[in-house]
Amino acid sequence: MYDSFNSPRNNNDGGLMDQAQYDTLLNEVSKAVGQFNTIIRSIDQKVSLFGTSLDSRANHDKLNELVDKGNKLVGKIQKRLKILNDDVKNKSNAKARARTTAIRKLSSDFKTQLQLFQKSCENVVASETQAVDSIRRSSASFTHGQESNKFFNYTEDQIYAQAHVTTYDEDDMMRREEDIIRINHQLREINAAYKEIDGLVQDQGEVVVQITNDIEDARENAEQGLEQVKQADARKSYCACSQLYSWGRGEDGQLGLGDTTDQYRPVLVEALREKNVVQIACGSGHTVVLDEDGNVYTWGRGDDGRLGHGDNGWKFVPRLVESLHGKRIKQVTCGSYHTAAVTSTGELYTWGGGMYGKLGHGNESGHSVPYLVSTLSNHKVDQVACGSRHTVVLLENRDVYTWGDKENGVSGHGDTDGHQYLPCAVDELKDKSIMQIAACGFHTAALSDKGELYTFGEGKFGRLGHNSERNQLVARMVETLSGRRIKQVACGGFHTAAVTDTGEVFTWGGGEHGQLGHGDKVNKTVPSLVKHLADKVVVQITCGWSHTVALTENGEVYTWGNGDHGKLGTSKVSRSFADKTLGHNDQVKVTLPKLVDTLQSKRVVSIASYNEHTVALVDPVAMLRPSVLTSTYAANMRSIIDQEEFSDVVFIVEGRRIFSHRAILAARSDHFKAMFSSGMRESRELEVHVPLIRIPVFLALLEYIYNDTVSVESPEMAIELYAAADMYTLDRLKGLCEIVVQKGLSVENAGMLLSAADDLQASRLRDLCMHFIVRHFDTVTKTEGFQLLSRELILETLQNR
Numbered sequence: 001m002y003d004s005f006n007s008p009r010n011n012n013d014g015g016l017m018d019q020a021q022y023d024t025l026l027n028e029v030s031k032a033v034g035q036f037n038t039i040i041r042s043i044d045q046k047v048s049l050f051g052t053s054l055d056s057r058a059n060h061d062k063l064n065e066l067v068d069k070g071n072k073l074v075g076k077i078q079k080r081l082k083i084l085n086d087d088v089k090n091k092s093n094a095k096a097r098a099r100t101t102a103i104r105k106l107s108s109d110f111k112t113q114l115q116l117f118q119k120s121c122e123n124v125v126a127s128e129t130q131a132v133d134s135i136r137r138s139s140a141s142f143t144h145g146q147e148s149n150k151f152f153n154y155t156e157d158q159i160y161a162q163a164h165v166t167t168y169d170e171d172d173m174m175r176r177e178e179d180i181i182r183i184n185h186q187l188r189e190i191n192a193a194y195k196e197i198d199g200l201v202q203d204q205g206e207v208v209v210q211i212t213n214d215i216e217d218a219r220e221n222a223e224q225g226l227e228q229v230k231q232a233d234a235r236k237s238y239c240a241c242s243q244l245y246s247w248g249r250g251e252d253g254q255l256g257l258g259d260t261t262d263q264y265r266p267v268l269v270e271a272l273r274e275k276n277v278v279q280i281a282c283g284s285g286h287t288v289v290l291d292e293d294g295n296v297y298t299w300g301r302g303d304d305g306r307l308g309h310g311d312n313g314w315k316f317v318p319r320l321v322e323s324l325h326g327k328r329i330k331q332v333t334c335g336s337y338h339t340a341a342v343t344s345t346g347e348l349y350t351w352g353g354g355m356y357g358k359l360g361h362g363n364e365s366g367h368s369v370p371y372l373v374s375t376l377s378n379h380k381v382d383q384v385a386c387g388s389r390h391t392v393v394l395l396e397n398r399d400v401y402t403w404g405d406k407e408n409g410v411s412g413h414g415d416t417d418g419h420q421y422l423p424c425a426v427d428e429l430k431d432k433s434i435m436q437i438a439a440c441g442f443h444t445a446a447l448s449d450k451g452e453l454y455t456f457g458e459g460k461f462g463r464l465g466h467n468s469e470r471n472q473l474v475a476r477m478v479e480t481l482s483g484r485r486i487k488q489v490a491c492g493g494f495h496t497a498a499v500t501d502t503g504e505v506f507t508w509g510g511g512e513h514g515q516l517g518h519g520d521k522v523n524k525t526v527p528s529l530v531k532h533l534a535d536k537v538v539v540q541i542t543c544g545w546s547h548t549v550a551l552t553e554n555g556e557v558y559t560w561g562n563g564d565h566g567k568l569g570t571s572k573v574s575r576s577f578a579d580k581t582l583g584h585n586d587q588v589k590v591t592l593p594k595l596v597d598t599l600q601s602k603r604v605v606s607i608a609s610y611n612e613h614t615v616a617l618v619d620p621v622a623m624l625r626p627s628v629l630t631s632t633y634a635a636n637m638r639s640i641i642d643q644e645e646f647s648d649v650v651f652i653v654e655g656r657r658i659f660s661h662r663a664i665l666a667a668r669s670d671h672f673k674a675m676f677s678s679g680m681r682e683s684r685e686l687e688v689h690v691p692l693i694r695i696p697v698f699l700a701l702l703e704y705i706y707n708d709t710v711s712v713e714s715p716e717m718a719i720e721l722y723a724a725a726d727m728y729t730l731d732r733l734k735g736l737c738e739i740v741v742q743k744g745l746s747v748e749n750a751g752m753l754l755s756a757a758d759d760l761q762a763s764r765l766r767d768l769c770m771h772f773i774v775r776h777f778d779t780v781t782k783t784e785g786f787q788l789l790s791r792e793l794i795l796e797t798l799q800n801r
Helices: 019-048 057-088 094-139 156-160 170-209 214-235 575-581 633-639 662-668 670-677 695-707 715-727 731-744 750-760 763-775 791-800
Strands: 243-248 263-268 277-282 286-291 296-300 315-320 329-334 338-343 348-352 367-372 381-386 390-395 400-405 419-425 434-440 443-448 453-457 472-477 486-491 495-500 505-509 524-529 538-543 547-552 557-562 589-595 604-609 613-618 649-653 656-660 687-690
Touching: 019 057, 019 094, 057 094, 277 329, 277 613, 286 329, 286 338, 329 381, 338 381, 338 390, 390 434, 390 443, 443 486, 486 538, 495 538, 538 604, 547 604, 547 613, 633 695, 649 695, 656 662, 656 695, 662 670, 662 695, 695 715, 695 731, 715 731, 715 750, 731 763, 750 763, 750 791, 763 791
Parallel strands: 277 604, 381 434, 434 486, 649 687
Antiparallel strands: 243 263, 243 613, 277 286, 286 296, 296 315, 329 338, 338 348, 348 367, 381 390, 390 400, 400 419, 434 443, 443 453, 453 472, 486 495, 495 505, 505 524, 538 547, 547 557, 557 589, 604 613, 649 656
8 A cells, every 4th residue: 555655856955755645654554553542542452441340351452452452553654654764864965854853753752652552561460360360260160161159140241341250261261361361462563652652753863853944944945945946937837727717697797708698507717617616706897806816707798887997898708807917806795787806915906887976986987997995004904895875994903894875774873864975984793702703785784703783774684683584783692603613704795694613504685596405485584594405504695686606615606696697607508508598587486405416516615695696616636537427326225125026034123114224234244144034033034023222223233234324313112222233233333323322411311311211221322311410410310210219329429410
């Protein structure tokens, strides 16, 4: 597996291993070293059970397994550290010395863990030796072949756990002695490994001590940096850059594809293929993007000079805004008829239509080229957002300023008379530590560093989230969301959407077009969870005038709402067919989030939308991945559960016949493997009767066997499934059931679950329930489940308080 690390070296780095290979190897060693903590803790825990009521042969077998695992880990780490050390040996350039330092630290960590592992293994040997001595003493009181009547009805594990008699025959003593010999042998290997790694650390320490010439390091770093710049410049013509996709209405040229046709599926904007776009924004009929060098490109409808090219002409492909070249822009955004950009030094430029004073230049004059908002020259602007008739900025000191139309309170200044021609502070948001702003249409939103959301402006359709349709003239917190931490907010024409820090999506406002994603077309005056995305982690949301777009953590895009002109990107029909049969004004309304499957093979990193079109930015690295169809394995395996076709065994559960497949059962469970391969009656018969298990529990058991998933959600059913897993020796399933129980523990069910765990002798489950009851003692003791506990369990809970 590690032959790749012996491949030709990079001559530019003095013959060192390729950086990607080095990073991979170093990361593997780091993870492996970290695993020692878990192994050591587990070994110590198993040893602590010796001679107690919880001891068993299984406990000792698991202990041996852990020691073996740790020993294999030692060999694995040694091999990889040697490869890393050989790579930097006799090399003294800056990169080699930096790698040497990292390897030395990792080797030192491994040395510490190795000492602890060695100590744990020595403890195992000492404990096993003591147990063997005890066995010999106790065995002396028995005649060979004679059983003690005292233990006649005990199981192996029960006899094993007796503190004063730790065996029932000589076989166990022999197994223990074999364990001691084997672990002693492993200890010798561990000791040798310790000496080797100790020497490695010392050797590397000598190399590190030799690193004294900082000037030489600086010179080498500078030379390497210059070489990297040259290489980057040489690669520029063919490097993998981010890719922009657009879809929806194309009548104004806003898709950047060179024509005015609508696109019902995402299409690559070829003109930007080599520009490495880093930020995107959509307006009403136009689009603006920012590349990695701080250059701004615009295209689409040019009325009012909104494109910034000095005229009102329309552009059907992206064109550089030349007057901003060299100003190093860090953010761009669009309104319906105007555009804005923030520089890296905190200056704000606006251009386009000047009606209502939305450009912030003190009048209603428009500008066809970017124009500095001079009244903010004494402030540093961090963010800008544009509505239809107003503009909002967030300063670096976290103050919010607005200007433009004041109708319906959209400016947040407490009045609705006239227009605000110059930037003015929103007093209600002072000292709120605002971190993000959003605007669209006729309302505004602001998000604080505490995750609190504030809205103001027009309240029609409930878009402000205050459980009414009243306008809000000053900023007001959305109280319904006060228990959640919002991390991003977006405003649409008639609705609002927000993403929580856990990736949940809430929407509210106008729902006429299905843009809220709740499966209906009903308005919502308070934030409502988009349940259809509950199993996704959403990282960004954007709102068009009547549609919504969501981006998940794994780069998937979901859209919903008004789908006319193809702006949802999920249409299955061609553009020409849609034009002929639906027309440009078709009202395709999608009321639940739907995956844009055309982008599924790509990793989208950013999205934007406005009135009638949508754009998405695709990760350049993900573009290099091959297109892989979605796996259907899980669905296929689930589909054959309890299907008579091709089945070769039938289980009778509560009188019902449940069909299954011996090969799958035997491969997944040692119990079934023994059943079908032994001389047991079930191995010869086609029907197996299953007592004491309910039908839904047995089906859940089969789903785990076939699909490695647990479908049960209630802790009560999880307890039943745990019992079934115990019956069929499915240890992993037992662990998964424990997780379900832990998540579902409550005051009402804790007593019942403790009793069930005790009956099952499920020690971890029992401890979880006991801990919960002790923490919530006053309330749990009042429940029926607690009052039905055995006297012994009640006393134990009292003792643990």
